[in-house]
Amino acid sequence: MSRRLVWTRRASGLVAALLLIEFLDELVFGAREAAWPYIRRDLALSYAEVGLLLGIPGLFSSAVEPVLGVLSDIWNRRAIILGGGVLFAVALGIVALSQSFVALLIAFVLLYPASGAFVSLSQAALMDAAPDRREHNMARWTLAGSVGVLAGPLALSGAIALGATWRGLFALFAVVTLIPLAGAWRQPLHAPGNNASDEDEAPTTFRQGLRDAWRAVQKRDVLRWLILLQFSDLLLDVLYGFLALYFVDVAGVSATTAALAVTIWAGVGLVGDALLIPLLERVRGLRYLRWSALAAALLFPAFLLTEPLPLKLGLLGALGLVNAGWYAIPQAQLYATLPGKSGAALAAANVAGLAGSLLPLAIGAVAQAAGLGTAMWLLMAGPLALLIGLPRHAPPPDAPAAE
Numbered sequence: 001m002s003r004r005l006v007w008t009r010r011a012s013g014l015v016a017a018l019l020l021i022e023f024l025d026e027l028v029f030g031a032r033e034a035a036w037p038y039i040r041r042d043l044a045l046s047y048a049e050v051g052l053l054l055g056i057p058g059l060f061s062s063a064v065e066p067v068l069g070v071l072s073d074i075w076n077r078r079a080i081i082l083g084g085g086v087l088f089a090v091a092l093g094i095v096a097l098s099q100s101f102v103a104l105l106i107a108f109v110l111l112y113p114a115s116g117a118f119v120s121l122s123q124a125a126l127m128d129a130a131p132d133r134r135e136h137n138m139a140r141w142t143l144a145g146s147v148g149v150l151a152g153p154l155a156l157s158g159a160i161a162l163g164a165t166w167r168g169l170f171a172l173f174a175v176v177t178l179i180p181l182a183g184a185w186r187q188p189l190h191a192p193g194n195n196a197s198d199e200d201e202a203p204t205t206f207r208q209g210l211r212d213a214w215r216a217v218q219k220r221d222v223l224r225w226l227i228l229l230q231f232s233d234l235l236l237d238v239l240y241g242f243l244a245l246y247f248v249d250v251a252g253v254s255a256t257t258a259a260l261a262v263t264i265w266a267g268v269g270l271v272g273d274a275l276l277i278p279l280l281e282r283v284r285g286l287r288y289l290r291w292s293a294l295a296a297a298l299l300f301p302a303f304l305l306t307e308p309l310p311l312k313l314g315l316l317g318a319l320g321l322v323n324a325g326w327y328a329i330p331q332a333q334l335y336a337t338l339p340g341k342s343g344a345a346l347a348a349a350n351v352a353g354l355a356g357s358l359l360p361l362a363i364g365a366v367a368q369a370a371g372l373g374t375a376m377w378l379l380m381a382g383p384l385a386l387l388i389g390l391p392r393h394a395p396p397p398d399a400p401a402a403e
Contacts, residue, residue: 013183013186013187014125014126014129014187014188015126015129015130015137015140016183017180017183017184017186017187018122018123018125018126018129018141018184018187019126019140019141019144020144020179020180020183021085021118021119021122021180021184022119022122022123022141022144022145022148023144023145023147023148024148024173024176024177024180025115025118025119025145025148026144026145026146026147026148026149026152027148027149027151027152027155027173028092028152028170028173029148029149029152030148030149030150030151030152030153030155031152031153031155031156031166031169031170031173032152033152033153034152034153034156034157035156035166035169036050038165038166039104039166042165042166042167043098043099043100043101043104045101049101052105053101053104053105053108056105056108056109057105057108057109057111057112058112060109060112060113061112061113061115061116062350062353062354064113064116065113065116065120065346065347065350066346066347066348066350066351067347068080068084068113068116068117068120068121068343068347069120069121069124069343069344069345069346069347069350070210070343070344070347071343072121072124072342072343072346073340073341073342073343073344074208074343077121077124077125077343078188080117080121081117081118081121081122081125081184082181082184082185083117084113084114084115084116084117084118084119084121085114085117085118085177085180085181085184086181087110087113087114087117087118088111088114088115088118088119088177089174089175089177089178089181090110090114090174091107091108091110091111091114092107092111092170092171092173092174092177093170093171093174094106094107094110095107095108095111095170096167096168096170096171096174097167120346120350121343121346122184123141123346124335124342124343124345124346125342126138126141127332127335127342127345128340128342131336131339134332134333134335134336135280135285135328135329135332135333136277136280136281137332138327138328138329138331138332139273139276139277139280139325139328139329140277141328142273142276142324142325142327142328143270143273143274143276143277146266146269146270146273147270149266150266150267150270155169156169159172219337221337221391222334222337222338222345222348224389224391225330225331225333225334225337226334226348226349226352227352227385227389228330228385228386228389228390229327229330229331229334229349229352229356230352230353230355230356230359231381231382231385231386231389232323232326232327232330232382232385232386233326233327233356233359233382234359234378234379234381234382235296235300235319235323235326235379235382235383236323236326236327238359238360238363238379239265239379240262240265240266241360242363242367242372242375242376243258243261243262243265244258244259244261244262245258245372246372246373246376247261249372250371250372250373250376251309251312253309257309260313261313261316264313264316264317264320265316265317265320266320268317268318268320268321269320269321269323269324271321272320272321272322272323272324272325273324273325273328275321275324276288276324276325276328280325285325285329285332285333286329286333286390286391288325288329289325289326289329289330289386289390290386290387290390292322292323292324292325292326293383293386293387293390294383294387295322296319296322296323296382296383297380297383297384297387299315299318299319299322300319300379300380300383301380302315303315303316303319304373304376304377326382326386331349334348334349362378363375363376363378363379366378
């Protein structure tokens, strides 16, 4: 058997193991979001305590994950990923056993950075596994996550129907974590030849890693993709967050119809994620992204201006279809600007994400002052930023970022 065939089989196993980790992470996330009414009732939580449970672990993780990203470039990434997987399982077990707000807070404070080590660094390893197929593998990663986040509420509903509780489901998740953990244990988590370019050697100390990460965010190409990732999210997660409120408060429909709209958006988005994988075999990612941004720039105003509900839902579905890849492709291009330093790319993305979190706050402030219908027009900045900021030509794989 040739060495090339052996590596191809090993790479396929590596990709499958890493995609399973992402699926599990989003499965847990989807189940947790659906389980909040049960969790709040069982632990007698106030809205303020729910807010703290959502906010404090995220802030803590935002501080820890950039450090993990830098460490993964200079230390044993495999050990960090596997250690994160063990902590992920332990944290899920603590969630299942929590009997108070404090216990659940401790569990989430452990779970969030554990997810950063286990899941986010798995994404970095996936990008290193095949540098010439970053966009394709990121599309697969996004699809795995989309399936997981939709399967989570279904898993909770199934558990409740069978007489189990949310605690039993999270205990099951803790045990199931051992499956992708065992799969990752058998993988190298590094692709052969995955080194920094000659012009930009990989860091060897933590201080050098921090310095390289800081220098990275000052590079023109890196900044371009960091900014575009935040703006592209306006018609992804930000729109997702405001969608139900928009249909109730602006379109004037019932909460049930608003839930239908959210389901259409998520379901069509899943179809788009699936179609993107074979599409990228035929079309260059940047070319697709440019045409999809143009389509979204036409569809989104039409969606906002249309009043008949069936047509409005149809336009929403079309919009969910054309913006597939708005995370996968820019994120893959970000990794491509820092060859051999996927951990630094991940750290830079986490830091930029903190700044990007201000965008929903700004939209919320405008909605409070001028109404949600007016604020929704600000989301047009997403496709416009892509149309203006996308480079005309993609650099070759592993080309160093322009200063």
